[in-house]
Amino acid sequence: DAGVIQSPRHEVTEMGQEVTLRCKPISGHNSLFWYRQTMMRGLELLIYFNNNVPIDDSGMPEDRFSAKMPNASFSTLKIQPSEPRDSAVYFCASRGLEKTQYFGPGTRLLVL
């Protein structure tokens, strides 16, 4: 199994630009999670989906952030417009029937 796949691994962009992060969960997993990791706040849950439906988006910082899961094998996290304070590592994780979440390698985002 390839595990959770995230792309791009690194993204450098300028303030105001749109950023799209992508995630392919482990095949057969029915839950998907987006996390953000910063030095100040550690690992925070942004949003999670169950069977492609957003269940809890209370962690999404503001309206500039949006996430979609059009099918069981793909999800996006979009930031529009991006700001320097969005610079962080963004992780995607997926989960099957057991409680363990399996994380992808992360996308390191730098907004200049």
Place this chain on the structure above:
Amino acid sequence: DQQVKQNSPSLSVQEGRISILNCDYTNSMFDYFLWYKKYPAEGPTFLISISSIKDKNEDGRFTVFLNKSAKHLSLHIVPSQPGDSAVYFCAASEQNYGQNFVFGPGTRLSVLP
């Protein structure tokens, strides 16, 4: 307010000795706990879990202890190896609440050869 705390940002241990990583939580409704290990430039990987119906779970060199009355859990690594050097995150959830895990800030373990 942090619901899951790991009060030691870093820990150094000699190879072959025991590493003890601590985690405290404030939400008495938490009843399922996991430890993750994270290497630089990689995502966290699952290490070991424990449910509140147990007070100990063991997997090879890794043992997690849970003290529900103290709202405290600890991860013991015996013997410690240089490859164990990583950041360790404690995470907690309410099993009946859903799938939302709350993560601690992590402890960086350095195992010295």
